[in-house]
Amino acid sequence: MELIQQLVNGVSLGSIYALIALGYTMVYGIVKLINFAHGDVFMVGSFVGFYAITVMDLSFIPALLLSMVTCAIFGVLIERIAYKPLRNATRIAALITAIGVSLLIENGLIYVRGAQPEAYPNNVLPMDKLDIFGVSISSQSILILSVSIILMIILQFVVHKTKIGKAMRAVSFDSEAAKLMGINVNNTISATFAIGSALAGAAGVIFGIYYIKIEPLMGVLPGLKAFVAAVLGGIGIIPGAMVGGLLLGIIEALVSAAGYSLWRDGVAFIVLIFILIFLPQGLFGKNRREKV
Amino acid sequence: MLKIEDINVYYGNIQALKGVTMDINEGEIVTLIGANGAGKSTLLKTISGLLKPKQGIVLFEGEPIGGKAAQSIVKMGISHVPEGRRVFANMTVAENLELGAYLRKDKNGIKKDIGKVYELFPRLLERIKQQAGTLSGGEQQMLAMGRALMAKPRLLLLDEPSMGLAPLLVKQIFNIIEEISEEGTTILLVEQNANLALSIADRAYVVETGRIVLSGKSEELTASEEIKQAYLGGH
Numbered sequence: 394m395e396l397i398q399q400l401v402n403g404v405s406l407g408s409i410y411a412l413i414a415l416g417y418t419m420v421y422g423i424v425k426l427i428n429f430a431h432g433d434v435f436m437v438g439s440f441v442g443f444y445a446i447t448v449m450d451l452s453f454i455p456a457l458l459l460s461m462v463t464c465a466i467f468g469v470l471i472e473r474i475a476y477k478p479l480r481n482a483t484r485i486a487a488l489i490t491a492i493g494v495s496l497l498i499e500n501g502l503i504y505v506r507g508a509q510p511e512a513y514p515n516n517v518l519p520m521d522k523l524d525i526f527g528v529s530i531s532s533q534s535i536l537i538l539s540v541s542i543i544l545m546i547i548l549q550f551v552v553h554k555t556k557i558g559k560a561m562r563a564v565s566f567d568s569e570a571a572k573l574m575g576i577n578v579n580n581t582i583s584a585t586f587a588i589g590s591a592l593a594g595a596a597g598v599i600f601g602i603y604y605i606k607i608e609p610l611m612g613v614l615p616g617l618k619a620f621v622a623a624v625l626g627g628i629g630i631i632p633g634a635m636v637g638g639l640l641l642g643i644i645e646a647l648v649s650a651a652g653y654s655l656w657r658d659g660v661a662f663i664v665l666i667f668i669l670i671f672l673p674q675g676l677f678g679k680n681r682r683e684k685v
Numbered sequence: 686m687l688k689i690e691d692i693n694v695y696y697g698n699i700q701a702l703k704g705v706t707m708d709i710n711e712g713e714i715v716t717l718i719g720a721n722g723a724g725k726s727t728l729l730k731t732i733s734g735l736l737k738p739k740q741g742i743v744l745f746e747g748e749p750i751g752g753k754a755a756q757s758i759v760k761m762g763i764s765h766v767p768e769g770r771r772v773f774a775n776m777t778v779a780e781n782l783e784l785g786a787y788l789r790k791d792k793n794g795i796k797k798d799i800g801k802v803y804e805l806f807p808r809l810l811e812r813i814k815q816q817a818g819t820l821s822g823g824e825q826q827m828l829a830m831g832r833a834l835m836a837k838p839r840l841l842l843l844d845e846p847s848m849g850l851a852p853l854l855v856k857q858i859f860n861i862i863e864e865i866s867e868e869g870t871t872i873l874l875v876e877q878n879a880n881l882a883l884s885i886a887d888r889a890y891v892v893e894t895g896r897i898v899l900s901g902k903s904e905e906l907t908a909s910e911e912i913k914q915a916y917l918g919g920h
Protein backbone atom coordinates (compact mmCIF):
# COMPACT_ATOMS: atom_id res chain seq x y z
CA MET A 394 0.00 0.00 0.00
CA GLU A 395 2.95 2.23 0.73
CA LEU A 396 3.95 1.71 -2.89
CA ILE A 397 0.58 2.86 -4.19
CA GLN A 398 0.74 5.99 -2.07
CA GLN A 399 4.17 6.68 -3.49
CA LEU A 400 2.78 6.19 -6.97
CA VAL A 401 0.05 8.72 -6.27
CA ASN A 402 2.69 11.16 -5.10
CA GLY A 403 4.68 10.41 -8.22
CA VAL A 404 1.74 11.08 -10.51
CA SER A 405 0.96 14.37 -8.72
CA LEU A 406 4.56 15.53 -8.98
CA GLY A 407 4.70 14.22 -12.54
CA SER A 408 1.66 16.24 -13.55
CA ILE A 409 3.47 19.37 -12.35
CA TYR A 410 6.51 18.42 -14.44
CA ALA A 411 4.20 17.73 -17.36
CA LEU A 412 2.56 21.15 -17.16
CA ILE A 413 5.97 22.85 -17.18
CA ALA A 414 7.36 20.51 -19.84
CA LEU A 415 4.52 21.46 -22.19
CA GLY A 416 5.77 25.04 -22.34
CA TYR A 417 9.32 23.91 -23.07
CA THR A 418 8.20 21.61 -25.82
CA MET A 419 5.72 24.00 -27.47
CA VAL A 420 8.22 26.84 -27.55
CA TYR A 421 10.93 24.54 -28.84
CA GLY A 422 8.56 23.23 -31.48
CA ILE A 423 7.85 26.67 -32.85
CA VAL A 424 11.11 28.65 -32.47
CA LYS A 425 13.64 25.86 -31.80
CA LEU A 426 14.70 27.55 -28.57
CA ILE A 427 15.17 25.90 -25.18
CA ASN A 428 13.60 28.65 -23.11
CA PHE A 429 15.67 28.38 -19.95
CA ALA A 430 13.66 31.17 -18.35
CA HIS A 431 10.60 28.91 -18.39
CA GLY A 432 11.28 27.53 -14.90
CA ASP A 433 11.29 31.11 -13.64
CA VAL A 434 7.91 31.80 -15.21
CA PHE A 435 6.73 28.82 -13.14
CA MET A 436 8.25 30.47 -10.05
CA VAL A 437 6.59 33.81 -10.82
CA GLY A 438 3.29 31.98 -11.25
CA SER A 439 3.73 30.41 -7.84
CA PHE A 440 4.30 33.83 -6.24
CA VAL A 441 1.34 35.39 -8.06
CA GLY A 442 -0.82 32.56 -6.74
CA PHE A 443 0.58 33.05 -3.23
CA TYR A 444 -0.19 36.77 -3.16
CA ALA A 445 -3.59 36.16 -4.78
CA ILE A 446 -4.49 33.75 -1.98
CA THR A 447 -2.92 35.56 0.98
CA VAL A 448 -3.18 39.25 0.09
CA MET A 449 -6.17 39.33 -2.24
CA ASP A 450 -7.95 36.57 -0.36
CA LEU A 451 -8.87 34.67 -3.52
CA SER A 452 -9.83 31.02 -3.49
CA PHE A 453 -8.06 28.32 -5.47
CA ILE A 454 -9.63 28.64 -8.93
CA PRO A 455 -9.53 32.47 -9.17
CA ALA A 456 -5.94 32.44 -7.89
CA LEU A 457 -5.05 29.79 -10.46
CA LEU A 458 -6.62 31.81 -13.27
CA LEU A 459 -4.97 35.04 -12.16
CA SER A 460 -1.61 33.34 -12.08
CA MET A 461 -2.16 31.84 -15.54
CA VAL A 462 -3.15 35.18 -17.06
CA THR A 463 -0.24 37.02 -15.42
CA CYS A 464 2.23 34.40 -16.63
CA ALA A 465 0.77 34.45 -20.15
CA ILE A 466 1.40 38.19 -20.35
CA PHE A 467 4.82 37.80 -18.74
CA GLY A 468 5.76 35.07 -21.21
CA VAL A 469 4.74 37.19 -24.19
CA LEU A 470 6.74 40.14 -22.85
CA ILE A 471 9.83 37.95 -22.46
CA GLU A 472 9.39 36.71 -26.02
CA ARG A 473 8.82 40.15 -27.54
CA ILE A 474 11.59 41.90 -25.64
CA ALA A 475 14.32 39.28 -25.36
CA TYR A 476 13.83 36.63 -28.05
CA LYS A 477 12.09 38.27 -30.99
CA PRO A 478 15.02 40.53 -31.87
CA LEU A 479 17.14 37.34 -32.06
CA ARG A 480 14.79 35.41 -34.34
CA ASN A 481 17.41 35.24 -37.08
CA ALA A 482 20.46 35.08 -34.81
CA THR A 483 22.39 31.90 -34.09
CA ARG A 484 20.80 29.39 -31.75
CA ILE A 485 23.61 29.73 -29.23
CA ALA A 486 22.98 33.49 -28.99
CA ALA A 487 19.31 32.85 -28.22
CA LEU A 488 20.22 30.17 -25.69
CA ILE A 489 22.62 32.44 -23.86
CA THR A 490 19.95 35.14 -23.86
CA ALA A 491 17.49 32.69 -22.32
CA ILE A 492 19.94 31.94 -19.51
CA GLY A 493 20.40 35.68 -19.03
CA VAL A 494 16.64 36.24 -18.83
CA SER A 495 16.41 33.45 -16.27
CA LEU A 496 19.05 35.05 -14.05
CA LEU A 497 17.42 38.45 -14.47
CA ILE A 498 14.01 37.20 -13.32
CA GLU A 499 15.43 35.32 -10.33
CA ASN A 500 17.64 38.15 -9.14
CA GLY A 501 15.07 40.78 -10.06
CA LEU A 502 12.58 39.16 -7.73
CA ILE A 503 15.17 38.78 -4.98
CA TYR A 504 15.99 42.47 -5.37
CA VAL A 505 12.33 43.46 -5.14
CA ARG A 506 11.17 41.26 -2.26
CA GLY A 507 14.25 39.56 -0.85
CA ALA A 508 15.32 35.94 -1.00
CA GLN A 509 13.31 34.69 1.98
CA PRO A 510 10.85 31.88 1.32
CA GLU A 511 7.09 32.06 1.75
CA ALA A 512 4.66 29.38 2.83
CA TYR A 513 1.37 28.72 1.07
CA PRO A 514 -1.49 28.50 3.59
CA ASN A 515 -2.46 24.86 4.09
CA ASN A 516 -6.20 25.42 3.85
CA VAL A 517 -6.45 26.35 0.19
CA LEU A 518 -7.87 22.98 -0.75
CA PRO A 519 -9.75 20.52 1.51
CA MET A 520 -7.34 18.06 3.11
CA ASP A 521 -9.65 15.09 3.67
CA LYS A 522 -8.18 11.64 3.46
CA LEU A 523 -10.10 9.48 1.05
CA ASP A 524 -10.02 5.76 1.50
CA ILE A 525 -9.83 4.12 -1.89
CA PHE A 526 -9.46 0.32 -1.84
CA GLY A 527 -7.64 0.54 1.46
CA VAL A 528 -5.24 3.19 0.24
CA SER A 529 -5.51 6.55 1.86
CA ILE A 530 -5.20 9.35 -0.67
CA SER A 531 -5.59 13.03 0.11
CA SER A 532 -8.43 14.78 -1.67
CA GLN A 533 -5.88 17.45 -2.44
CA SER A 534 -3.83 15.09 -4.62
CA ILE A 535 -6.92 14.14 -6.52
CA LEU A 536 -7.97 17.75 -7.06
CA ILE A 537 -4.51 18.70 -8.22
CA LEU A 538 -4.34 15.80 -10.60
CA SER A 539 -7.80 16.62 -11.95
CA VAL A 540 -6.84 20.23 -12.59
CA SER A 541 -3.71 19.14 -14.44
CA ILE A 542 -5.62 16.67 -16.55
CA ILE A 543 -8.33 19.22 -17.37
CA LEU A 544 -5.68 21.75 -18.43
CA MET A 545 -4.03 19.17 -20.67
CA ILE A 546 -7.35 18.24 -22.27
CA ILE A 547 -8.08 21.91 -22.92
CA LEU A 548 -4.62 22.26 -24.44
CA GLN A 549 -5.20 19.30 -26.76
CA PHE A 550 -8.49 20.85 -27.80
CA VAL A 551 -6.89 24.23 -28.47
CA VAL A 552 -4.01 22.75 -30.46
CA HIS A 553 -6.11 20.44 -32.60
CA LYS A 554 -9.48 22.11 -32.98
CA THR A 555 -9.02 25.87 -32.90
CA LYS A 556 -7.70 28.20 -35.54
CA ILE A 557 -4.82 29.45 -33.41
CA GLY A 558 -3.88 25.84 -32.58
CA LYS A 559 -3.79 24.91 -36.23
CA ALA A 560 -1.70 27.99 -36.93
CA MET A 561 0.70 26.92 -34.17
CA ARG A 562 1.11 23.48 -35.67
CA ALA A 563 1.56 24.94 -39.15
CA VAL A 564 4.23 27.43 -38.04
CA SER A 565 6.01 24.68 -36.07
CA PHE A 566 6.13 22.50 -39.12
CA ASP A 567 7.07 25.07 -41.76
CA SER A 568 6.89 28.75 -40.91
CA GLU A 569 7.42 29.95 -44.47
CA ALA A 570 4.59 27.80 -45.80
CA ALA A 571 2.47 29.05 -42.89
CA LYS A 572 3.11 32.63 -44.01
CA LEU A 573 1.82 31.72 -47.46
CA MET A 574 -1.47 30.69 -45.84
CA GLY A 575 -1.79 34.21 -44.45
CA ILE A 576 -0.81 33.16 -40.92
CA ASN A 577 0.81 35.91 -38.87
CA VAL A 578 3.89 34.06 -37.65
CA ASN A 579 4.85 36.60 -34.96
CA ASN A 580 1.41 36.53 -33.37
CA THR A 581 1.35 32.77 -33.50
CA ILE A 582 4.70 32.57 -31.71
CA SER A 583 3.42 34.99 -29.06
CA ALA A 584 0.32 32.85 -28.57
CA THR A 585 2.54 29.83 -28.06
CA PHE A 586 4.54 31.62 -25.38
CA ALA A 587 1.30 32.79 -23.76
CA ILE A 588 -0.18 29.30 -23.57
CA GLY A 589 3.05 27.64 -22.43
CA SER A 590 3.60 30.30 -19.77
CA ALA A 591 0.00 30.06 -18.53
CA LEU A 592 0.48 26.33 -18.00
CA ALA A 593 3.71 27.02 -16.09
CA GLY A 594 1.81 29.54 -13.95
CA ALA A 595 -0.81 26.91 -13.15
CA ALA A 596 1.96 24.47 -12.28
CA GLY A 597 3.43 27.10 -9.93
CA VAL A 598 0.20 27.47 -7.97
CA ILE A 599 -0.31 23.72 -7.81
CA PHE A 600 3.29 23.26 -6.65
CA GLY A 601 2.81 25.85 -3.88
CA ILE A 602 -0.33 24.17 -2.62
CA TYR A 603 1.30 20.75 -2.69
CA TYR A 604 4.76 21.53 -1.34
CA ILE A 605 3.93 24.71 0.69
CA LYS A 606 7.35 26.36 0.55
CA ILE A 607 8.17 28.71 -2.32
CA GLU A 608 11.20 30.95 -2.96
CA PRO A 609 12.76 32.86 -5.85
CA LEU A 610 15.07 30.03 -6.93
CA MET A 611 12.38 27.35 -6.72
CA GLY A 612 12.03 27.26 -10.51
CA VAL A 613 15.53 26.03 -11.22
CA LEU A 614 15.27 22.36 -10.34
CA PRO A 615 11.67 21.72 -11.47
CA GLY A 616 12.52 23.68 -14.63
CA LEU A 617 15.49 21.45 -15.39
CA LYS A 618 13.50 18.32 -14.61
CA ALA A 619 10.63 19.43 -16.80
CA PHE A 620 13.20 19.99 -19.53
CA VAL A 621 14.35 16.39 -19.02
CA ALA A 622 10.70 15.30 -19.19
CA ALA A 623 10.27 17.16 -22.49
CA VAL A 624 13.39 15.49 -23.91
CA LEU A 625 12.24 12.13 -22.57
CA GLY A 626 8.93 12.46 -24.43
CA GLY A 627 10.60 13.90 -27.53
CA ILE A 628 11.21 17.64 -27.59
CA GLY A 629 8.63 19.51 -29.66
CA ILE A 630 5.97 16.81 -29.24
CA ILE A 631 3.04 17.75 -27.00
CA PRO A 632 1.81 14.31 -25.88
CA GLY A 633 5.48 13.43 -25.32
CA ALA A 634 5.79 16.20 -22.73
CA MET A 635 2.73 14.95 -20.88
CA VAL A 636 3.91 11.35 -20.77
CA GLY A 637 7.52 12.34 -20.10
CA GLY A 638 6.46 14.48 -17.12
CA LEU A 639 4.29 11.79 -15.58
CA LEU A 640 6.93 9.16 -16.15
CA LEU A 641 9.64 11.24 -14.54
CA GLY A 642 7.44 11.93 -11.50
CA ILE A 643 6.71 8.23 -11.10
CA ILE A 644 10.38 7.26 -11.49
CA GLU A 645 11.33 9.75 -8.78
CA ALA A 646 8.63 8.47 -6.46
CA LEU A 647 9.71 4.88 -7.00
CA VAL A 648 13.32 5.75 -6.30
CA SER A 649 12.20 7.37 -3.04
CA ALA A 650 10.02 4.39 -2.21
CA ALA A 651 12.99 2.10 -2.69
CA GLY A 652 14.75 4.03 0.04
CA TYR A 653 17.03 6.13 -2.12
CA SER A 654 15.30 9.45 -1.61
CA LEU A 655 18.66 11.24 -1.60
CA TRP A 656 19.04 10.13 -5.21
CA ARG A 657 15.71 11.58 -6.24
CA ASP A 658 17.05 14.69 -7.93
CA GLY A 659 19.96 12.86 -9.52
CA VAL A 660 17.71 10.31 -11.14
CA ALA A 661 16.22 12.83 -13.56
CA PHE A 662 19.66 13.58 -14.94
CA ILE A 663 20.62 9.93 -15.15
CA VAL A 664 17.43 9.50 -17.18
CA LEU A 665 18.52 12.40 -19.41
CA ILE A 666 21.91 10.83 -20.03
CA PHE A 667 20.32 7.50 -20.88
CA ILE A 668 17.85 9.04 -23.33
CA LEU A 669 20.53 11.06 -25.03
CA ILE A 670 22.62 7.93 -25.50
CA PHE A 671 19.97 5.37 -26.40
CA LEU A 672 16.91 7.29 -27.57
CA PRO A 673 17.94 10.79 -28.62
CA GLN A 674 14.58 11.41 -30.34
CA GLY A 675 12.68 10.67 -27.13
CA LEU A 676 9.83 8.22 -26.61
CA PHE A 677 7.46 9.84 -29.10
CA GLY A 678 10.05 11.19 -31.53
CA LYS A 679 10.31 9.93 -35.04
CA ASN A 680 13.75 9.20 -36.36
CA ARG A 681 13.24 11.22 -39.46
CA ARG A 682 10.92 14.09 -40.06
CA GLU A 683 8.54 13.50 -42.88
CA LYS A 684 9.95 15.88 -45.44
CA VAL A 685 9.54 15.31 -49.12
CA MET B 686 -2.92 43.24 -62.88
CA LEU B 687 0.65 42.76 -61.68
CA LYS B 688 3.41 45.15 -62.60
CA ILE B 689 7.03 44.70 -61.58
CA GLU B 690 9.49 47.45 -62.31
CA ASP B 691 13.22 47.19 -62.10
CA ILE B 692 13.47 45.19 -58.87
CA ASN B 693 16.67 44.08 -57.21
CA VAL B 694 16.46 41.25 -54.67
CA TYR B 695 19.26 39.99 -52.47
CA TYR B 696 20.01 37.06 -50.19
CA GLY B 697 22.39 38.76 -47.81
CA ASN B 698 25.09 40.07 -50.12
CA ILE B 699 24.20 37.84 -53.03
CA GLN B 700 22.07 39.56 -55.63
CA ALA B 701 19.52 37.09 -57.01
CA LEU B 702 17.41 39.44 -59.16
CA LYS B 703 18.93 42.25 -61.18
CA GLY B 704 16.59 44.90 -62.52
CA VAL B 705 13.68 42.59 -63.32
CA THR B 706 10.71 44.18 -65.06
CA MET B 707 7.59 42.30 -66.08
CA ASP B 708 3.83 42.48 -66.09
CA ILE B 709 0.87 40.15 -66.05
CA ASN B 710 -2.57 40.98 -67.40
CA GLU B 711 -5.80 39.76 -65.92
CA GLY B 712 -6.80 36.31 -67.17
CA GLU B 713 -3.41 35.40 -68.63
CA ILE B 714 -1.22 32.40 -68.07
CA VAL B 715 2.32 33.74 -68.00
CA THR B 716 5.28 31.44 -67.64
CA LEU B 717 8.81 32.00 -66.42
CA ILE B 718 11.38 29.69 -67.89
CA GLY B 719 15.04 29.44 -67.12
CA ALA B 720 17.74 27.13 -65.85
CA ASN B 721 18.19 26.02 -62.26
CA GLY B 722 19.36 28.92 -60.12
CA ALA B 723 18.26 31.58 -62.59
CA GLY B 724 16.08 33.34 -60.02
CA LYS B 725 12.58 32.12 -60.86
CA SER B 726 11.63 31.06 -57.34
CA THR B 727 13.15 34.24 -55.98
CA LEU B 728 10.83 36.27 -58.19
CA LEU B 729 7.76 34.37 -56.97
CA LYS B 730 8.85 34.76 -53.35
CA THR B 731 9.23 38.48 -53.87
CA ILE B 732 5.72 38.75 -55.30
CA SER B 733 4.19 36.78 -52.42
CA GLY B 734 6.05 38.79 -49.79
CA LEU B 735 8.48 36.14 -48.49
CA LEU B 736 11.31 38.34 -49.76
CA LYS B 737 11.51 42.10 -49.97
CA PRO B 738 12.93 43.89 -52.97
CA LYS B 739 15.82 46.18 -52.07
CA GLN B 740 14.88 48.44 -54.94
CA GLY B 741 12.10 48.71 -57.47
CA ILE B 742 8.32 48.56 -57.49
CA VAL B 743 5.82 45.73 -57.32
CA LEU B 744 2.24 46.81 -58.04
CA PHE B 745 -0.80 44.56 -57.69
CA GLU B 746 -3.91 46.13 -59.18
CA GLY B 747 -2.25 49.48 -58.84
CA GLU B 748 -1.31 49.07 -55.19
CA PRO B 749 2.33 48.79 -54.16
CA ILE B 750 2.96 45.43 -52.44
CA GLY B 751 6.77 45.23 -52.53
CA GLY B 752 7.83 44.81 -48.91
CA LYS B 753 4.34 44.13 -47.54
CA ALA B 754 3.95 41.20 -45.14
CA ALA B 755 3.06 37.91 -46.80
CA GLN B 756 -0.23 37.70 -44.95
CA SER B 757 -1.47 41.02 -46.34
CA ILE B 758 -0.55 39.93 -49.84
CA VAL B 759 -2.52 36.69 -49.46
CA LYS B 760 -5.44 38.79 -48.29
CA MET B 761 -5.20 40.97 -51.39
CA GLY B 762 -5.62 37.92 -53.60
CA ILE B 763 -2.24 36.40 -54.44
CA SER B 764 -1.59 32.76 -53.53
CA HIS B 765 1.76 31.05 -53.93
CA VAL B 766 2.21 27.31 -54.39
CA PRO B 767 5.87 26.97 -53.43
CA GLU B 768 8.52 24.80 -55.00
CA GLY B 769 8.54 21.36 -53.41
CA ARG B 770 4.84 21.66 -52.42
CA ARG B 771 5.51 22.32 -48.74
CA VAL B 772 2.28 20.72 -47.56
CA PHE B 773 1.86 20.36 -43.79
CA ALA B 774 2.86 16.71 -43.66
CA ASN B 775 1.78 16.27 -40.04
CA MET B 776 -1.79 17.32 -40.78
CA THR B 777 -4.61 15.72 -42.70
CA VAL B 778 -5.66 16.65 -46.21
CA ALA B 779 -8.76 18.35 -44.81
CA GLU B 780 -6.72 20.36 -42.29
CA ASN B 781 -4.33 21.50 -45.01
CA LEU B 782 -7.24 22.80 -47.05
CA GLU B 783 -8.72 24.56 -44.01
CA LEU B 784 -5.40 26.31 -43.44
CA GLY B 785 -5.54 27.53 -47.02
CA ALA B 786 -8.68 29.43 -46.03
CA TYR B 787 -7.04 30.79 -42.88
CA LEU B 788 -7.89 34.44 -43.56
CA ARG B 789 -11.45 33.85 -44.67
CA LYS B 790 -14.41 34.19 -42.36
CA ASP B 791 -17.27 33.14 -44.66
CA LYS B 792 -17.92 29.63 -43.33
CA ASN B 793 -20.42 28.74 -46.04
CA GLY B 794 -18.17 30.02 -48.78
CA ILE B 795 -15.29 27.97 -47.39
CA LYS B 796 -17.40 24.84 -47.33
CA LYS B 797 -18.45 25.42 -50.92
CA ASP B 798 -14.88 26.00 -52.05
CA ILE B 799 -13.64 22.86 -50.29
CA GLY B 800 -16.26 21.02 -52.32
CA LYS B 801 -14.94 22.66 -55.48
CA VAL B 802 -11.37 21.62 -54.68
CA TYR B 803 -12.49 18.01 -54.22
CA GLU B 804 -14.29 18.25 -57.56
CA LEU B 805 -11.10 19.48 -59.20
CA PHE B 806 -8.97 16.86 -57.41
CA PRO B 807 -11.13 13.79 -56.67
CA ARG B 808 -8.01 11.98 -55.44
CA LEU B 809 -7.90 14.34 -52.46
CA LEU B 810 -11.45 13.47 -51.46
CA GLU B 811 -10.45 9.80 -51.25
CA ARG B 812 -7.65 10.75 -48.89
CA ILE B 813 -9.44 13.39 -46.86
CA LYS B 814 -8.48 11.99 -43.45
CA GLN B 815 -4.98 10.90 -44.44
CA GLN B 816 -1.87 12.73 -43.22
CA ALA B 817 -0.48 14.85 -46.03
CA GLY B 818 2.98 13.31 -45.48
CA THR B 819 1.69 9.93 -46.61
CA LEU B 820 0.47 11.19 -50.00
CA SER B 821 2.33 10.54 -53.24
CA GLY B 822 4.19 13.41 -54.91
CA GLY B 823 1.39 14.02 -57.36
CA GLU B 824 -1.23 14.04 -54.64
CA GLN B 825 0.86 16.46 -52.59
CA GLN B 826 1.04 18.76 -55.60
CA MET B 827 -2.73 18.61 -55.91
CA LEU B 828 -3.08 19.34 -52.22
CA ALA B 829 -0.69 22.29 -52.42
CA MET B 830 -2.68 23.70 -55.33
CA GLY B 831 -6.02 23.05 -53.67
CA ARG B 832 -4.78 24.66 -50.48
CA ALA B 833 -3.74 27.77 -52.39
CA LEU B 834 -7.11 27.93 -54.18
CA MET B 835 -8.87 27.93 -50.80
CA ALA B 836 -7.70 31.52 -50.34
CA LYS B 837 -9.71 32.47 -53.46
CA PRO B 838 -6.74 34.01 -55.24
CA ARG B 839 -7.10 36.22 -58.27
CA LEU B 840 -3.44 35.62 -59.08
CA LEU B 841 -1.98 32.14 -58.55
CA LEU B 842 1.79 31.63 -58.48
CA LEU B 843 2.87 28.08 -59.29
CA ASP B 844 6.49 27.05 -58.76
CA GLU B 845 7.47 23.95 -60.72
CA PRO B 846 4.26 21.98 -60.28
CA SER B 847 5.57 19.15 -62.47
CA MET B 848 8.76 18.58 -60.51
CA GLY B 849 9.43 14.86 -59.95
CA LEU B 850 6.10 13.69 -61.36
CA ALA B 851 5.46 10.92 -63.89
CA PRO B 852 4.49 12.20 -67.38
CA LEU B 853 0.87 11.12 -67.08
CA LEU B 854 0.46 13.02 -63.80
CA VAL B 855 2.19 16.06 -65.26
CA LYS B 856 -0.37 16.09 -68.04
CA GLN B 857 -3.19 15.84 -65.53
CA ILE B 858 -1.79 18.70 -63.43
CA PHE B 859 -1.41 20.88 -66.51
CA ASN B 860 -4.98 20.18 -67.58
CA ILE B 861 -6.10 21.33 -64.17
CA ILE B 862 -3.98 24.48 -64.43
CA GLU B 863 -5.81 25.29 -67.66
CA GLU B 864 -9.11 24.59 -65.96
CA ILE B 865 -8.24 26.97 -63.10
CA SER B 866 -7.29 29.59 -65.65
CA GLU B 867 -10.57 29.16 -67.53
CA GLU B 868 -12.46 29.78 -64.30
CA GLY B 869 -10.91 33.25 -64.25
CA THR B 870 -7.78 32.96 -62.12
CA THR B 871 -4.68 34.63 -63.52
CA ILE B 872 -1.62 32.38 -63.40
CA LEU B 873 2.12 32.87 -63.19
CA LEU B 874 3.76 29.52 -63.84
CA VAL B 875 7.40 28.64 -63.25
CA GLU B 876 8.56 25.58 -65.14
CA GLN B 877 11.72 23.73 -66.00
CA ASN B 878 9.81 21.91 -68.71
CA ALA B 879 9.71 24.81 -71.16
CA ASN B 880 7.91 22.89 -73.90
CA LEU B 881 5.02 22.10 -71.66
CA ALA B 882 4.87 25.56 -70.11
CA LEU B 883 4.88 27.32 -73.48
CA SER B 884 2.12 25.00 -74.70
CA ILE B 885 -0.40 26.36 -72.18
CA ALA B 886 0.91 29.90 -71.59
CA ASP B 887 -0.12 33.09 -73.36
CA ARG B 888 3.21 34.77 -72.78
CA ALA B 889 6.60 33.88 -71.39
CA TYR B 890 9.64 35.48 -69.83
CA VAL B 891 13.06 33.87 -69.99
CA VAL B 892 15.23 34.34 -66.90
CA GLU B 893 19.01 33.95 -66.89
CA THR B 894 21.17 34.64 -63.84
CA GLY B 895 18.74 37.06 -62.27
CA ARG B 896 17.83 38.95 -65.45
CA ILE B 897 14.96 38.77 -67.91
CA VAL B 898 16.73 38.12 -71.20
CA LEU B 899 13.77 37.51 -73.46
CA SER B 900 10.02 37.83 -73.42
CA GLY B 901 7.10 37.51 -75.79
CA LYS B 902 4.10 35.52 -76.85
CA SER B 903 4.43 31.78 -76.35
CA GLU B 904 4.19 31.02 -80.07
CA GLU B 905 6.95 33.49 -80.86
CA LEU B 906 9.25 32.01 -78.26
CA THR B 907 8.44 28.46 -79.30
CA ALA B 908 9.46 29.38 -82.82
CA SER B 909 12.62 31.24 -81.83
CA GLU B 910 15.89 29.48 -82.70
CA GLU B 911 17.54 30.80 -79.56
CA ILE B 912 14.90 29.28 -77.29
CA LYS B 913 14.90 26.01 -79.18
CA GLN B 914 18.65 25.71 -78.68
CA ALA B 915 18.71 26.61 -75.02
CA TYR B 916 15.46 25.32 -73.58
CA LEU B 917 13.57 23.08 -75.93
CA GLY B 918 16.22 20.49 -76.48
CA GLY B 919 17.74 21.57 -79.78
CA HIS B 920 16.48 20.50 -83.28
Ligand SMILES: Nc1ncnc2c1ncn2[C@@H]1O[C@H](COP(=O)(O)OP(=O)(O)O)[C@@H](O)[C@H]1O
Nearest residue numbers: 696699701719720721722723724725726727728
Ligand atom coordinates in the same frame (compact mmCIF):
# COMPACT_ATOMS: atom_id res chain seq x y z
N1 LIG C 1 17.96 31.10 -49.24
C1 LIG C 1 18.96 31.46 -50.09
N2 LIG C 1 20.11 31.98 -49.61
C2 LIG C 1 21.09 32.36 -50.45
N3 LIG C 1 21.03 32.24 -51.78
C3 LIG C 1 19.91 31.72 -52.32
C4 LIG C 1 18.82 31.31 -51.50
N4 LIG C 1 17.85 30.83 -52.31
C5 LIG C 1 18.32 30.96 -53.56
N5 LIG C 1 19.54 31.48 -53.57
C6 LIG C 1 20.36 31.78 -54.77
O1 LIG C 1 19.63 32.68 -55.58
C7 LIG C 1 19.74 32.31 -56.94
C8 LIG C 1 18.38 32.11 -57.54
O2 LIG C 1 17.75 31.00 -56.92
P1 LIG C 1 16.28 30.54 -57.24
O3 LIG C 1 15.41 31.74 -57.31
O4 LIG C 1 15.90 29.49 -56.29
O5 LIG C 1 16.44 29.92 -58.70
P2 LIG C 1 15.44 29.06 -59.56
O6 LIG C 1 14.14 28.99 -58.87
O7 LIG C 1 15.38 29.75 -60.88
O8 LIG C 1 16.07 27.70 -59.71
C9 LIG C 1 20.62 31.07 -56.98
O9 LIG C 1 21.93 31.46 -57.29
C10 LIG C 1 20.54 30.52 -55.60
O10 LIG C 1 21.73 29.86 -55.25
Ligand SMILES: [Mg+2]
Nearest residue numbers: 725726727768
Ligand atom coordinates in the same frame (compact mmCIF):
# COMPACT_ATOMS: atom_id res chain seq x y z
MG1 LIG D 1 13.21 27.35 -58.14
